[in-house]
Amino acid sequence: MQHEVFMVTVVVCTAVFLLTAGLLVYAIWRYRARPGHMEATWPHAHGNPKLEVSLIAVVTLLLLIIAVPNIRVLFAASEPPDLDHALRIEVVGKQWWWKFSYPSLEVETANELHVPVGRTVVATLRTDDVIHSFWVPKLAGKMDLIPNKINHLWFQADEPGIYYGQCAEFCGPSHANMRLRVVAHDEAAFAAWVNAQQTVAQAPADALAQEGERVFQQHCTACHAVAGTPANGKVGPDLTHFGSRQTLAAGLLPNSPSNIARWLQNPQSVKPGSLMPNLGLSEAEITSLTAYLQHLK
Numbered sequence: 270m271q272h273e274v275f276m277v278t279v280v281v282c283t284a285v286f287l288l289t290a291g292l293l294v295y296a297i298w299r300y301r302a303r304p305g306h307m308e309a310t311w312p313h314a315h316g317n318p319k320l321e322v323s324l325i326a327v328v329t330l331l332l333l334i335i336a337v338p339n340i341r342v343l344f345a346a347s348e349p350p351d352l353d354h355a356l357r358i359e360v361v362g363k364q365w366w367w368k369f370s371y372p373s374l375e376v377e378t379a380n381e382l383h384v385p386v387g388r389t390v391v392a393t394l395r396t397d398d399v400i401h402s403f404w405v406p407k408l409a410g411k412m413d414l415i416p417n418k419i420n421h422l423w424f425q426a427d428e429p430g431i432y433y434g435q436c437a438e439f440c441g442p443s444h445a446n447m448r449l450r451v452v453a454h455d456e457a458a459f460a461a462w463v464n465a466q467q468t469v470a471q472a473p474a475d476a477l478a479q480e481g482e483r484v485f486q487q488h489c490t491a492c493h494a495v496a497g498t499p500a501n502g503k504v505g506p507d508l509t510h511f512g513s514r515q516t517l518a519a520g521l522l523p524n525s526p527s528n529i530a531r532w533l534q535n536p537q538s539v540k541p542g543s544l545m546p547n548l549g550l551s552e553a554e555i556t557s558l559t560a561y562l563q564h565l566k
């Protein structure tokens with residue numbers, strides 16, 4: 270669809286370019302300086318209404334030939350195909366991370382959006398603070414998240430894999446640190462992921478992670494939720510399945526013990542301006558909290 274519009278535009282523009290460039294070359298050659306011609310005077314022309322009107326008409330016609338299919342495709346492309354089987358998701362932009370939820374599946378996650386391949390995904394997008402822009406270049410164009418407005422976007426991943434994205438509207442000091450990834454699975458793997466997300470993690474069995482859970486309940490519950498525990502904060506990302514995520518801090522760091530420790534020691538050095546405070550935890554507390562967070566698969 271877009272390809273046809275592109276080709277129409279290329280053909281029209283190429284024809285106009287060849288015609289004007291050809292006329293220019295012809296004029297340069299035809300009226301070049303020749304011995305004996307220097308004194309010749311050409312008659313001065315003062316406008317030619319017929320020629321001007323017909324040129325304007327031709328240009329208008331050419332622009333219409335480009336505009337009509339463009340506008341048609343623009344509107345057609347914003348209509349998602351196969352709405353009946355579409356997966357519906359909600360995207361909420363925050364300074365500086367992404368909340369993704371799947372209302373029909375009762376799943377909520379952050380910064381890593383999992384989708385099935387070959388299925389239309391219809392997203393509603395809104396923001397909790399300032400304007401952000403959801404952009405995963407290989408899947409769809411940009412769509413802004415605007416305060417007090419709900420926008421819509423659809424896309425479909427045709428190949429399994431990871432599609433990288435980034436906030437594309439300046440939204441404060443950590444705008445560049447507001448990354449995301451879309452993980453596309455085949456149907457079976459997606460179902461398995463959903464199943465895992467719907468399951469509440471067991472209480473940790475090993476002593477270190479148990480100690481970490483106590484640290485978590487003491488310091489983290491005002492902002493973060495972990496299903497199946499008293500933690501139900503709504504300020505930061507839901508951490509129920511944090512251990513199953515590939516990254517932390519809105520896609521900035523791979524999810525590893527050393528990076529979790531780095532984040533807990535000084536969030537501001539990783540993501541300047543982040544609402545995540547430096548909790549002033551001891552080395553031992555960070556180690557046990559890391560063990561607990563990794564246990565949350």
Ligand code: CUA
Pocket residue numbers: 362363365400401402436437438439440441443444445447
């Ligand atoms: Cu959010 Cu830039």
